[in-house]
Amino acid sequence: MTTLDSTVIDTPVGPLSVLTGPDGAVRAAGFTAEPAGLVPLMHPSLRGELRDRTELGLVTTAVRAYLDGDLTSIDPVPVAQHTDGIFLAHAWQVLRDVKPGEPVTYTGFAELAGRPAAVRAAAAACARNAAALFVPCHRVLRTDGTLGGYRWGLDVKKWLLGHEGRVTAS
Incomplete structure (x- = not known):
C-alpha cells in the first residue's frame, strides 16, 4: 500500500x-x-x-x-488528483491558472474550461476538488459576486480572498 x-x-x-x-x-x-x-x-x-x-x-x-504574502508561491507545487471524467481533470488544471485577486464566476470558470454551457459541471469541479488552496476553488464566485459555497466554510473562503486582495460580499 x-x-x-x-x-x-x-x-x-x-x-x-x-x-x-x-x-x-x-x-x-x-x-x-x-x-x-x-x-x-x-x-x-x-x-x-x-x-x-x-x-x-x-x-x-x-x-x-x-x-506571508507571496501569493504565487503555491502555483508550482505539483498536485495529483484523479477522476474518471475528462472534464474534471481539465477544470482542475484551469483553476490553477486563476490568478490571486482575480476571482471568476462559475460561468466564467466554465468558459475558461472551454465549456461555457457547463456551469453546473464547473461547480461540480469545485465541489469535488480534494486539493484546496493548491487548486484554488476559493477563487470561484457566484454570478452576482457573492461567495457561494466552500467545503471548508465561508469564513475561510472570505479570508483567502481578502488575503489575495479581493474582498467580496458574503
Missing part, C-alpha cells in the same frame, strides 16, 4: 492539513486539523496509509510563503 505523508500547518483561519504522495505531489489539502478526514475526498487510486510529518519540504515552504 502507498504511504502518504501528512502534516498540519497553522494558518490565520485555522489548521491546513496536507497529504502528499511518494513523489511529493499534493493529493489532498483542506482546512481541518484531521488529515485522515481528507482521505475520503481523494480518488481511491490515490489513497494510502498516512505517515505524520512535521513538514513537507517544498509544500510547507510554499504555504508559509503564501501566508
Whole structure:
C-alpha cells in the first residue's frame, strides 16, 4: 500500500492539513486539523496509509510563503488528483491558472474550461476538488459576486480572498 505523508500547518483561519504522495505531489489539502478526514475526498487510486510529518519540504515552504504574502508561491507545487471524467481533470488544471485577486464566476470558470454551457459541471469541479488552496476553488464566485459555497466554510473562503486582495460580499 502507498504511504502518504501528512502534516498540519497553522494558518490565520485555522489548521491546513496536507497529504502528499511518494513523489511529493499534493493529493489532498483542506482546512481541518484531521488529515485522515481528507482521505475520503481523494480518488481511491490515490489513497494510502498516512505517515505524520512535521513538514513537507517544498509544500510547507510554499504555504508559509503564501501566508506571508507571496501569493504565487503555491502555483508550482505539483498536485495529483484523479477522476474518471475528462472534464474534471481539465477544470482542475484551469483553476490553477486563476490568478490571486482575480476571482471568476462559475460561468466564467466554465468558459475558461472551454465549456461555457457547463456551469453546473464547473461547480461540480469545485465541489469535488480534494486539493484546496493548491487548486484554488476559493477563487470561484457566484454570478452576482457573492461567495457561494466552500467545503471548508465561508469564513475561510472570505479570508483567502481578502488575503489575495479581493474582498467580496458574503
